[in-house]
Amino acid sequence: MKPYTAGERRQGAIKLSSNENPRGCSPEAAAAIRESIAEVHIYPDGAARALKTALADTHGVTQDQIVLGNGSDEVMTMIAATYLNPGESVLVGEHTFSQYAFAARLFDGVVRHVPMPDLTFDPVRILPMIDRTVRLLFLCTPNNPTGLSISRADLERLLREVPRDVLVVVDHAYIDYQEDPQACDALEYIAQYPNLVALRTFSKAHGLAALRVGYGIAGSERIREIERVRSPFNVSTLGQNAAIASLEASAFVRESSELNRAGKQRMMELFRSLEIEFLPSQANFLTIRVTGEAQEFAREIASRGITVRPLNSFGLPDQIRITIGTPEQIDLLENALRRILT
Ligand SMILES: Cc1ncc(COP(=O)(O)O)c(C=O)c1O
Numbered sequence: 498m499k500p501y502t503a504g505e506r507r508q509g510a511i512k513l514s515s516n517e518n519p520r521g522c523s524p525e526a527a528a529a530i531r532e533s534i535a536e537v538h539i540y541p542d543g544a545a546r547a548l549k550t551a552l553a554d555t556h557g558v559t560q561d562q563i564v565l566g567n568g569s570d571e572v573m574t575m576i577a578a579t580y581l582n583p584g585e586s587v588l589v590g591e592h593t594f595s596q597y598a599f600a601a602r603l604f605d606g607v608v609r610h611v612p613m614p615d616l617t618f619d620p621v622r623i624l625p626m627i628d629r630t631v632r633l634l635f636l637c638t639p640n641n642p643t644g645l646s647i648s649r650a651d652l653e654r655l656l657r658e659v660p661r662d663v664l665v666v667v668d669h670a671y672i673d674y675q676e677d678p679q680a681c682d683a684l685e686y687i688a689q690y691p692n693l694v695a696l697r698t699f700s701k702a703h704g705l706a707a708l709r710v711g712y713g714i715a716g717s718e719r720i721r722e723i724e725r726v727r728s729p730f731n732v733s734t735l736g737q738n739a740a741i742a743s744l745e746a747s748a749f750v751r752e753s754s755e756l757n758r759a760g761k762q763r764m765m766e767l768f769r770s771l772e773i774e775f776l777p778s779q780a781n782f783l784t785i786r787v788t789g790e791a792q793e794f795a796r797e798i799a800s801r802g803i804t805v806r807p808l809n810s811f812g813l814p815d816q817i818r819i820t821i822g823t824p825e826q827i828d829l830l831e832n833a834l835r836r837i838l839t
């Protein structure tokens with residue numbers, strides 16, 4: 498197993514390497530964190546009842562349809578722990594988030610990569626790979642690192658045609674930024690498909706990455722099964738209370754995605770003016786193609802005070818993923834790119 502390659506953090510540099518929220522978290526979440534300090538000597542509510550109530554209201558599901566994780570990363574691991582027997586197969590995209598393969602390998606699963614020649618999850622490529630050994634299919638939409646979304650039509654086709662004994666896990670870490678009306682939201686299909694789990698996180702649009710709060714939504718039977726492998730106090734009191742406050746402060750996520758939309762427009766115009774190729778992202782980052790080695794290019798940008806993510810470990814050695822920053826951060830990025838390229 499290869500250790501996880503994290504986005505670079507560098508003292509004094511702007512971090513556009515891990516798709517965090519450049520605004521931070523909401524003032525309401527920050528206040529909840531401060532208030533929670535009084536409770537840190539007491540174990541968290543292991544059942545996270547208040548947070549599950551808030552999430553159930555937000556998503557129109559019942560509390561027994563929600564499992565919480567120490568980040569959605571942990572929910573991925575719990576899913577593999579629950580369903581995977583050694584030697585069974587897990588389908589993951591060729592260019593996608595690495596934690597699906599990590600979770601599979603942790604339980605001696607066989608990782609099979611679905612080819613993504615045009616960088617999309619294509620049912621035509623996924624469906625023929627499903628055989629009796631496949632237990633899990635991980636989809637990511639909008640996908641990290643491309644920012645591309647799976648369409649409703651493609652998800653519907655997959656759900657119709659994938660056998661019911663294969664669990665389809667749809668990771669929606671970036672869905673709060675999604676704008677395309679054709680793009681899918683797996684929550685719409687949870688009631689219909691007992692083999693579907695949707696994953697969400699407070700790490701991106703809610704700006705709570707350091708507190709590690711993510712969750713899965715599925716039919717109550719699946720959730721009961723996954724809950725069996727959850728460690729008792731996996732989400733901290735600070736995390737639970739901040740997440741509740743953040744759900745209540747719903748304007749913050751809306752404003753964050755508006756800031757993201759404006760920043761994305763600006764960054765796309767910048768890339769066009771510099772003749773840099775980019776993918777039409779539905780997320781809070783843009784992936785660009787560079788001439789030469791991505792790692793070298795990323796080092797050059799970092800030397801000008803901005804860390805970004807070269808995509809070698811995603812199998813895209815000529816591409817770089819850049820988080821959409823604040824207007825001031827984009828100014829600095831623009832300066833750095835103009836100096837490097839012109
Ligand atoms: C697609 C995707 N899913 C999940 C995560 C991790 O989320 P969490 O912080 O909830 O573990 C990330 C983090 O970058 C991601 O890109």
